[in-house]
Amino acid sequence: MGFLSEAKEYQKTKKRFSKCLAGLIADKMDEELLADYLEALADETIASTSLSTVLKRRGIEISDTTVSRHRKGICSCVSQ
Numbered sequence: 001m002g003f004l005s006e007a008k009e010y011q012k013t014k015k016r017f018s019k020c021l022a023g024l025i026a027d028k029m030d031e032e033l034l035a036d037y038l039e040a041l042a043d044e045t046i047a048s049t050s051l052s053t054v055l056k057r058r059g060i061e062i063s064d065t066t067v068s069r070h071r072k073g074i075c076s077c078v079s080q
């Protein structure tokens with residue numbers, strides 16, 4: 001494979017897996033939890049620190065910074 005086509009191939013693969021953790025965990029949630037999670041993300045009265053704390057309680061290690069970036073749309077999910 002030539003360098004250019006290899007770089008293009010790699011870029012495709014990279015994009016497919018470049019979701020941030022806040023996006024990745026959503027893929028693993030069941031429907032009920034996912035609905036709650038998305039609603040909580042959209043709810044501006046719930047702080048990102050609260051979301052990350054509750055997620056940690058449920059065994060999902062995620063930082064409030066990651067949650068906050070995902071909510072603002074400045075995470076790696078955006079390029080999907």
Ligand SMILES: [Zn+2]
Pocket residue numbers: 019020021022023069070075076077078
């Ligand atoms: Zn994200």
